[in-house]
Amino acid sequence: MSFLELKNIHKSYHLGSQTFPVLKGINLAFDLGDFVSILGESGGGKSTLMNIIGGLDRNFDGSVTIKGKALNHKNEKALDTYRRETIGYIYQSYNLISHLTVLDNVLVSLDMTTLSKKARVLRAKELLARVGLAGQIKKYPNQLSGGQKQRVAIARALASDPKVIIADEPTGALDSENTKEVLRLLNEIASEGRLVITVTHSEAVANAGTRIVRLADGKIESDKRIRQAYDRQDKEHLSSRPLRRLASIKTAFKHFRHNLGTNSLIIFGTAIGLFSVILFSGLGNGVSHYISSQITKVANPQVMSVSRYVKDSDDDNALSMSTDDTPALSTNQLDQLKKQKHVAKVEPTYSIPSATVSYQNQTVKMRYASNWTAASTADAIKIGHAPKKAGEVVIDQDAIAKKLDKEHYQDLIGKQIQLAYQTNKPSGETVTVSLTATISGIGHSDSKGAQVNAVNTETLQKAMQQAGLSTDPTEASVKVDTLDHVEEVASSIDKVKDGHNRLYKTSTIQSLIKQLQTYVNIATFVLSMVAAISLIVSALMIIVTMFMSVSKRTKEIGILRALGESKRDIRWLFIAESLITGVLSATVATVIAYLAQRGINGVLRNLADYTFVQITFRNVITAFFLAIMISLLAALLPARRAAKLNPIDALSAE
Numbered sequence: 001m002s003f004l005e006l007k008n009i010h011k012s013y014h015l016g017s018q019t020f021p022v023l024k025g026i027n028l029a030f031d032l033g034d035f036v037s038i039l040g041e042s043g044g045g046k047s048t049l050m051n052i053i054g055g056l057d058r059n060f061d062g063s064v065t066i067k068g069k070a071l072n073h074k075n076e077k078a079l080d081t082y083r084r085e086t087i088g089y090i091y092q093s094y095n096l097i098s099h100l101t102v103l104d105n106v107l108v109s110l111d112m113t114t115l116s117k118k119a120r121v122l123r124a125k126e127l128l129a130r131v132g133l134a135g136q137i138k139k140y141p142n143q144l145s146g147g148q149k150q151r152v153a154i155a156r157a158l159a160s161d162p163k164v165i166i167a168d169e170p171t172g173a174l175d176s177e178n179t180k181e182v183l184r185l186l187n188e189i190a191s192e193g194r195l196v197i198t199v200t201h202s203e204a205v206a207n208a209g210t211r212i213v214r215l216a217d218g219k220i221e222s223d224k225r226i227r228q229a230y231d232r233q234d235k236e237h238l239s240s241r242p243l244r245r246l247a248s249i250k251t252a253f254k255h256f257r258h259n260l261g262t263n264s265l266i267i268f269g270t271a272i273g274l275f276s277v278i279l280f281s282g283l284g285n286g287v288s289h290y291i292s293s294q295i296t297k298v299a300n301p302q303v304m305s306v307s308r309y310v311k312d313s314d315d316d317n318a319l320s321m322s323t324d325d326t327p328a329l330s331t332n333q334l335d336q337l338k339k340q341k342h343v344a345k346v347e348p349t350y351s352i353p354s355a356t357v358s359y360q361n362q363t364v365k366m367r368y369a370s371n372w373t374a375a376s377t378a379d380a381i382k383i384g385h386a387p388k389k390a391g392e393v394v395i396d397q398d399a400i401a402k403k404l405d406k407e408h409y410q411d412l413i414g415k416q417i418q419l420a421y422q423t424n425k426p427s428g429e430t431v432t433v434s435l436t437a438t439i440s441g442i443g444h445s446d447s448k449g450a451q452v453n454a455v456n457t458e459t460l461q462k463a464m465q466q467a468g469l470s471t472d473p474t475e476a477s478v479k480v481d482t483l484d485h486v487e488e489v490a491s492s493i494d495k496v497k498d499g500h501n502r503l504y505k506t507s508t509i510q511s512l513i514k515q516l517q518t519y520v521n522i523a524t525f526v527l528s529m530v531a532a533i534s535l536i537v538s539a540l541m542i543i544v545t546m547f548m549s550v551s552k553r554t555k556e557i558g559i560l561r562a563l564g565e566s567k568r569d570i571r572w573l574f575i576a577e578s579l580i581t582g583v584l585s586a587t588v589a590t591v592i593a594y595l596a597q598r599g600i601n602g603v604l605r606n607l608a609d610y611t612f613v614q615i616t617f618r619n620v621i622t623a624f625f626l627a628i629m630i631s632l633l634a635a636l637l638p639a640r641r642a643a644k645l646n647p648i649d650a651l652s653a654e
C-alpha cells in the first residue's frame, strides 16, 4: 500500500453549457521519500491535479487515499485537517503574506500545531536558519530577493512537519543559482522521508528528482523512475490543532498595524459618533442633576402635599394646588394620613395670600406667607433659625426685612412684629386674623419672586381660632421617612377610598423633578439620535473598509486556507480586525469625551457654579458596548464573504 494514491481521477471544467474535460482517469501511487516531478504541456491539468492532491479542490470524480484511507472531499473540516497536517505548499509566486515578517509567515503555519509558543518560535527560527535566512527573520517579504522569498516559503511549508510537500513551479521565477539551492532543499526534504511532488516545465528540474510523471491529454503518458527513492523514515510527526483564536487576533492586529494610516482615519471617524454619544449622555446627566438640585433648593422632595380629591379637577397634575373650593382635611383624615406606611410626619398647610406686617410705626405689605412645615426649605433661611417654636416668624429679606430697616435689617432678629390678614368664613363673612410673633429668622429664596415668609404653625392656628375660623387645612404636608418611599406613599394615599370615592390627591415634588427630567431625557434622546446617525455612518465606514480589506486580501485568504485554516478561522480574522477598530474607536472617543468634558465644564462654570457635563462609567461602558456591537455587525457580511471564498480562486487572485 502506497502512502498516497490517486484512483481514477476525472475532472472537467464547465463554462456555460460547455464541458472541458481536463483530467481523464488518473491513477498514480506515491511513496514517502520520493521526489516526483510532474511534467506536461501548458494547460495540461498539472495544477488542477495538484489542487486535488493538496485537498483544495473538492469537485472531481475518483478518490484520493492516504495510507489506504480515502479522503472525504464532502467533509470540509476533514479537508482542513488534511491540509493542515499532511500538506505543505510551495508556489512559483511564493505567496507570502506581505504584512507579516519572515518569522511570522512561518509562524502562521506553526500556530496550528500543539507546540508551545516558545517551541513554535524556536522551530520557526531553526527552519529559517536551515534555509539560510537566520539573519532576515524580522524583514518583510518585499525586503527580500526572489530566492530568499522562495526559501521562506519552503520553511513555511515545512513548519507543520507535513508528510507531503506540493511545489507548483517552485523554481519558475528563480535564476540558476537559486534554482540549484531550492532543488537541493527539495531533495533534502524528500530524504527526510517526505513525499515531494513538484509540477514543472523544466526537464532540468525534473531530472533533479527521483521520478518523472508525464501528463498528456489529461492522462498519464509515462511514469519513469530515474533514481532510487530515499529511505523511508516514518518518524514521529508534529501533531496539529485548529488555529488558536489568539493567533487570529494577533494576525488581525498585525494587519491593522500595517495599515495604520488608513485605520487611524477610520478609528477617528467612528470615534466621533461614539464621542457624541458619551458627551450627550454626560450632558443629559449634568442637566438633570442641575434641575433636581435647583428644585431641591426650593422645596424638600421628601415631602408631598396632600389635599382632598375633587372629581373632575385636574388631578394628577404635579403643579396643581388646592383652591378655595377644595374641601378641608379633617383631624381624622390627618390622622389617617399619619397612619400610612412610611409616613414620618403630617402637618397642616395654610397659605396666607396677602397680609400686612407692622413693626414699630411702619407697615409693609406681605404678598405671601404660610405656616412653617417640613416642606419649607431650611436652606432659604440666611440669618437666624426656622420658626419651630410657638410665637416665632421668619420674614423675607428683600420683601419685608429691608423695607422695615434698610441698613440694619439683621438686627430685626428677636424683634416683634404684628401680622394681619383678611379672609372669608364659610358663611361669607369677612374676618381679620391677626397675631404677634418674634422674628426668629430672615429668609431669602434662590428662585426669583418667591418670598420666604413663614409663621409657626401653632401660632397661626391660635390666631385663626381667635378669629372664629376652623383650623382644618385644605392641604397637608406629608413627610416620608426616606426619599425612596415617596412614590410608594403617594400612590398608596391616592388609593385611599371612602366607600367608592377616592379621598386624597397627592402632589410630590419628585414627580415635578421626574417631569422635568423627562424633558431632559427627551432632549438627550434627540441628541443621541444625532449621535446614532453618525454611528450608522461609522458602521458603514467599517463595512466598506472591511469589504475593501477582503478584496485586497483575497490571495492571503487563499494562502491561509491552503495552510489549513478553516472558514471559521478566516471569518474570525476579519471579525477580530473589526473588533480592534471598534474597541480602539471607543477608547479614542472616551479620551476625547473626557477632554471635552473638562473644556465645556471650564467654560460653563463661569455661567453657573455647576458641572454640567457629568460623564459616568456607565456612559463609557455603553459606548464600548455600542462600538463592539457596531463592529460585529459591520464585520458580519465581509467576514462571511471572505470565509466563503473558494481557496483555489482566492489563490489565483492578483
Ligand SMILES: Nc1ncnc2c1ncn2[C@@H]1O[C@H](COP(=O)(O)OP(=O)(O)OP(=O)(O)O)[C@@H](O)[C@H]1O
Binding pocket: 013, 014, 022, 040, 041, 042, 043, 044, 045, 046, 047, 048, 049
Ligand atoms: N477555474 C477554471 N475554470 C475553467 N477552466 C479552467 C479553470 N482552471 C483551469 N482551467 C482550464 O483547465 C486546464 C488545465 O489548467 P491547469 O492550470 O491545471 O493547467 P497546467 O497544466 O497547470 O498549466 P500551466 O503549465 O500553464 O500552469 C486549462 O485549459 C485551463 O484553461
